Amino acid sequence: xxxxxxxxxxxxxLGDALFGTRLGETATNAERKSGADLFIVDNSDSDxxxxxxxxxxxxxxxxxxxxxxxxxIGALLALDGEWQKLDKLRILMGDEVSMxxxxxxxxxxxxxxxxxxRSLEAEKENNDFLTGVPAVVEALQKKQIECKIxxxxxFHAKAYISSDDLEELKKLLVAVDNHKxxxxxxxxxxxxxxxxxxxxxADALKIFxxxxxxxxxxxMCKTYEEYATLRELLKSFSKTRNELLERLKTDIxxxxxxxxxxxxxxxxxxxxxxxDDAVLEDAKNxxxxxxxxxSSNSYGDSVNWELLLKHxxxxxxxxxxxxxxxxxxxxxxxxxxxxxxxLEWIENEKSTFHFYTKLSDFLYNEFPxxxxxxELEKELxxxxxVNSSSFSSTKSAIRKLKKFTFTDSxxxxxxxxxxxxxxIYWIGSDSIxxxxxxxxIEGREDVLDPAVLEEFNGIYGEGIDSNQEExxxx
Numbered sequence: 001x002x003x004x005x006x007x008x009x010x011x012x013x014l015g016d017a018l019f020g021t022r023l024g025e026t027a028t029n030a031e032r033k034s035g036a037d038l039f040i041v042d043n044s045d046s047d048x049x050x051x052x053x054x055x056x057x058x059x060x061x062x063x064x065x066x067x068x069x070x071x072x073i074g075a076l077l078a079l080d081g082e083w084q085k086l087d088k089l090r091i092l093m094g095d096e097v098s099m100x101x102x103x104x105x106x107x108x109x110x111x112x113x114x115x116x117x118r119s120l121e122a123e124k125e126n127n128d129f130l131t132g133v134p135a136v137v138e139a140l141q142k143k144q145i146e147c148k149i150x151x152x153x154x155f156h157a158k159a160y161i162s163s164d165d166l167e168e169l170k171k172l173l174v175a176v177d178n179h180k181x182x183x184x185x186x187x188x189x190x191x192x193x194x195x196x197x198x199x200x201x202a203d204a205l206k207i208f209x210x211x212x213x214x215x216x217x218x219x220m221c222k223t224y225e226e227y228a229t230l231r232e233l234l235k236s237f238s239k240t241r242n243e244l245l246e247r248l249k250t251d252i253x254x255x256x257x258x259x260x261x262x263x264x265x266x267x268x269x270x271x272x273x274x275x276d277d278a279v280l281e282d283a284k285n286x287x288x289x290x291x292x293x294x295s296s297n298s299y300g301d302s303v304n305w306e307l308l309l310k311h312x313x314x315x316x317x318x319x320x321x322x323x324x325x326x327x328x329x330x331x332x333x334x335x336x337x338x339x340x341x342x343l344e345w346i347e348n349e350k351s352t353f354h355f356y357t358k359l360s361d362f363l364y365n366e367f368p369x370x371x372x373x374x375e376l377e378k379e380l381x382x383x384x385x386v387n388s389s390s391f392s393s394t395k396s397a398i399r400k401l402k403k404f405t406f407t408d409s410x411x412x413x414x415x416x417x418x419x420x421x422x423x424i425y426w427i428g429s430d431s432i433x434x435x436x437x438x439x440x441i442e443g444r445e446d447v448l449d450p451a452v453l454e455e456f457n458g459i460y461g462e463g464i465d466s467n468q469e470e471x472x473x474x
Contacts, residue, residue: 051078051079054079054082055079055082058079058082058083058085058086059085061086062086062087062088063086063087063088063089063090064083064086064088064089064090065090065092066089066090066091066092067092068091068092073133073136076132076136076145077132077133077136080132080135081132084135084139086144087144088144088146089139089144089145089146090145090146090147090148091145091146091147091148092147092148165359166258166259166262167372167373168359168360168363169259169262169263169266169359170262170372170373171363171367171370171372171373171376172266172359172363173262173265173266173269173373174373174376174377174380175363175366175367175376175380176266176269176270177269178377178380178381178384180366180380181366182271182316183266183269183270183271184270184271184272184273184308184312184318185266185267185270185271185272185273186272186273186275186303186304186307186308187272187273187274187275187307188275188300188303188304188307189304190267190272192300193263201252201257205248208245208248213234213237215234217230273307273308273311273312275303275307279303279306279307279310280299280303282306283299283302283303283305283306284299284302286302286305286306287299287302291340292327292328292338292340292341293305293324293327293328293341294327295327301324301327301328305341308320309344309345309348309350312350313351314349314350314351315351316351317351317352317353317354318350318351318352318353318354319354319356319362319366320337320353320354320355320356321356321357321358321359321362322356322357323357323358325357328341328355329355329357334357335355335356335357336355337353337355367379374404377400378401378404378410381397381400381401381404382397382401382410382413382414384396384397384400385397385398385401385414385417385424386413386414386417386421387421388417388421388423388424389423390423391423391426391427393423394423394424394427394433395430395432395433398432398433398436401414401436402436406440408444408447411440411441411444411447411448412447412448412449412452414437414440415437415441415448415452415453415456416452418433418437418456418459418460419452419455419456419459425459428459428460434460434461437456437460438460438461441456
């Protein structure tokens with residue numbers, strides 16, 4: 001989002017409705033931050049939201065330029081009374097917008113008004129906040145608001161920009177590494193990633209380079225000692241920023257950015273469904289017949305679907321994740337596979353099909369209590385230790401567990417496994433096993449049941465072995 005500055009407006013702190021939540025929902029009355037303090041804002045802070053940031057910028061900006069992969073008209077309604085202060089509001093959106101929003105913005109003003117009225121009628125009955133719709137329609141008519149849809153695939157620079165998306169991919173890689181998920185990727189998807197990588201990195205670098213800091217100050221500031229301090233901080237900022245940019249360029253060239261490492265790791269671990277001439281021909285025929293997915297100017301989705309039909313194992317459940325709701329999703333219920341594709345899947349005697357429009361939704365369904373990839377990695381390592389079926393798997397699990405700290409409940413679970421699983425306690429005298437278990441309970445013995453602690457000490461003793469053998473695979 002690029003706010004165009006407007007001089008001679010006093011900035012003030014405004015609003016507490018949350019941007020991106022249910023309309024009318026409010027934040028707690030905590031101390032507010034100032035929009036001038038931040039460069040990048042997301043909704044992770046419980047008291048500081050994008051809505052508040054944008055509200056403040058409307059006081060000092062003449063216009064907003066907003067690029068967004070998913071735009072919902074409720075965002076404008078949440079800023080009602082504030083966005084009207086702008087001379088111009090330009091919105092570049094991906095075509096992953098809600099039907100009410102897309103139609104409202106792309107079909108003429110009268111049609112837009114009718115659609116918005118119908119789609120919001122139920123909410124209007126309960127929420128007077130939605131009376132801002134007519135103002136949006138009028139602004140579209142007067143071209144105070146201008147909208148364009150960016151129709152090319154993969155509007156987001158995704159993993160190269162969003163830490164949330166990267167964290168979800170980390171979770172997926174952990175699950176694949178631990179054989180909890182069998183990952184299938186088509187060669188077409190891998191090629192698409194490689195084709196788009198440079199453009200998406202360029203988008204991310206453009207955002208990085210567009211972030212400016214003030215470098216000019218009124219003459220009156222120069223007599224204050226804080227001015228000299230500020231100038232030194234700005235020099236340090238510029239130096240560190242340039243160093244970071246150089247490191248980024250090096251990692252980009254060597255394919256070792258954080259996103260590269262994770263995505264390439266997924267590609268290496270995945271079962272790749274290879275493209276062949278027969279699949280390509282079937283994909284072309286599918287498009288010629290008008291059957292989804294795909295379109296006349298792109299066979300990519302058709303190729304992916306044909307590869308799944310022909311090569312995905314019949315005895316495995318498929319959890320299918322795609323953000324392309326246009327080609328795959330039901331027109332009646334977003335988030336459900338289209339009727340045509342579902343019937344085709346069944347007719348091909350394939351397994352159960354689970355449809356997701358977000359990777360985060362799939363991971364939440366499979367691992368509901370896990371927020372970070374490191375938490376998932378720890379949980380899976382604990383499970384491997386607790387359920388170890390051999391001496392080697394016990395030591396393998398310990399190697400993974402050594403880097404973590406543990407909650408009281410996790411310590412109880414690990415210690416109980418050490419006293420009940422014979423593939424652990426039969427090698428209790430091994431220094432790797434013994435030292436790991438003694439180390440994690442050191443100073444926290446009080447969390448254990450006294451009877452369990454007594455049994456544990458009877459197996460492992462009470463002193464850490466200083467002559468630990470090297471941590472080699474068993």
